[in-house]
Amino acid sequence: MNLQNISPDEVIYFHLGPFPISATIVYTWGVMLLLVLFSCMVTRNLATGNRIPRWQNLLEIIVQVMRDQIREISHQDPGIYLAFIGTLFIFIAVSNMLSVVPGFIPPTASLSTTAGLAVCVFVAVFIYGIIQQGILGYFRQYLKPTPFMLPFNVIGEFSRTLALAVRLFGNMMSGAKIAAILLAVIPLIFPVIMQALGLLTGLIQAYIFAILAMVYIASATRTHHEKAMELENKEQAKKGEVHG
Amino acid sequence: MLINWFTVIAQIINFLILMVLLKIFLYDKIVKAIDEREKKIADRMEDAERKNQEAEERGKSLQEEKRRLEDKRKDMLEEAEHEADERRKKLIKDAREEVDHRQGEWREALRREKKSFLDNLRRMIAERTFSLAGRVLQDLADAELQERVADVFIKRIKGMEEDEKKQAAKAIRESGGRIVLQSSFDMDETGKRKITAALREELGDEVEVEYETDPELLLGVNLKFRGRKIAWSLEYYLEDIMEQASQLLEEQARKEPDKQSVQAKERQSEQQEQTSDSV
Numbered sequence: 001m002n003l004q005n006i007s008p009d010e011v012i013y014f015h016l017g018p019f020p021i022s023a024t025i026v027y028t029w030g031v032m033l034l035l036v037l038f039s040c041m042v043t044r045n046l047a048t049g050n051r052i053p054r055w056q057n058l059l060e061i062i063v064q065v066m067r068d069q070i071r072e073i074s075h076q077d078p079g080i081y082l083a084f085i086g087t088l089f090i091f092i093a094v095s096n097m098l099s100v101v102p103g104f105i106p107p108t109a110s111l112s113t114t115a116g117l118a119v120c121v122f123v124a125v126f127i128y129g130i131i132q133q134g135i136l137g138y139f140r141q142y143l144k145p146t147p148f149m150l151p152f153n154v155i156g157e158f159s160r161t162l163a164l165a166v167r168l169f170g171n172m173m174s175g176a177k178i179a180a181i182l183l184a185v186i187p188l189i190f191p192v193i194m195q196a197l198g199l200l201t202g203l204i205q206a207y208i209f210a211i212l213a214m215v216y217i218a219s220a221t222r223t224h225h226e227k228a229m230e231l232e233n234k235e236q237a238k239k240g241e242v243h244g
Numbered sequence: 245m246l247i248n249w250f251t252v253i254a255q256i257i258n259f260l261i262l263m264v265l266l267k268i269f270l271y272d273k274i275v276k277a278i279d280e281r282e283k284k285i286a287d288r289m290e291d292a293e294r295k296n297q298e299a300e301e302r303g304k305s306l307q308e309e310k311r312r313l314e315d316k317r318k319d320m321l322e323e324a325e326h327e328a329d330e331r332r333k334k335l336i337k338d339a340r341e342e343v344d345h346r347q348g349e350w351r352e353a354l355r356r357e358k359k360s361f362l363d364n365l366r367r368m369i370a371e372r373t374f375s376l377a378g379r380v381l382q383d384l385a386d387a388e389l390q391e392r393v394a395d396v397f398i399k400r401i402k403g404m405e406e407d408e409k410k411q412a413a414k415a416i417r418e419s420g421g422r423i424v425l426q427s428s429f430d431m432d433e434t435g436k437r438k439i440t441a442a443l444r445e446e447l448g449d450e451v452e453v454e455y456e457t458d459p460e461l462l463l464g465v466n467l468k469f470r471g472r473k474i475a476w477s478l479e480y481y482l483e484d485i486m487e488q489a490s491q492l493l494e495e496q497a498r499k500e501p502d503k504q505s506v507q508a509k510e511r512q513s514e515q516q517e518q519t520s521d522s523v
Binding site: 007010028039040046052063067082091107110111115116120 | 246247248249250251256258260261262263266269274276277284
């Protein structure tokens, strides 16, 4: 077992100019193509009447569940988060689940992919935090509860991003590798169970990744939100006293 | 090195592209569809609620109207029944009155007929008796009877009340003492003398008596002066008899209708019972 077997990044299919196009990128394109085509086909004829096509129904259920989850975690309108969190979940889930297809190497089994996604989350936390609280408001968070906590806050920010990337990569890579190892040891029947378990793990990992991203974003945006809520509560309490 | 930095950047770009594409082709459209359908459902629910309310109101108003109509119908039916009842009663009453009236008329006609018949009979009997008696008396009249008549007349004059006598005398005096004495037969001289003497004795000396004969008197004497009359005649007796006979006949005639009316009443009551049964 060498590095090439662990990471699909090392499998170079061809070079596009100076850039080596690895298996990870190719399979990512494949997943992207699949998702976009499927979405296009389904959403081309959307029905708003009583009867809706079953594929539209499926997509509506998925989107609705994601919106509900986002709303539950962030206590905010899911509008601006849906595209980011939803795409994370769908991309990871579809990539992981396609791992049961023979010959398909899930892009999420590459640490580069998971690192890329983690970087996206890291940046998104900044962007959403700044959108919601303003630049000063966002960066003031790192000084809480005291300015002495600043280094730890910064370390936490980076470490959790790293954890995101490594968690997903580890799980997916291990799933694929364990399947390969078990095939060598017990070639019949047992690998099927492992594949099924792999599907479950893949879905759970997608869920965990998306939920954690949302939690990070929510924690960056919620302070402002909570302050507003606290102010509101105080005002209400005052009113209550006055009325009392 | 597990991390290929070029791949990382490529994946980030890939991810961003995928995010944009999915936002365009999936999320926006699906969310829009969901919102639209939710709006539609909400609209429909609202519409249904409104319609339901309308239907409820309409149902209420219809029920109200139905109840009103039912009441009206009942009222009308009652009225009609009442009217019919009254009308029937009136018709029965009219019919009964009509029957009574007809019966009364018929009975009246019968009574009139009987009365006229009885009248005719009475008149005929009286006339017959009268003429028979007159003829018999005329046949029997002779000098002696005439004398007896004169005597009876004289007795009558003498039997007059004092007041009457005075009034008569006064009347005679005013008419110049002339009086006319009608008799049904030729008075002989003795009779004339006796009557004249009696008259002069009772009514005054200046009385002049003029004698006339009137066969229609049958048998009797009439004394006339200044419109007054003192008379004795068989006619009076006959008339008296006739009066009595007709009275008797009338009484009998009256009794018979009484019987008839009693029978009629019985019949009427029977009829009433029958009609009440049929009601």
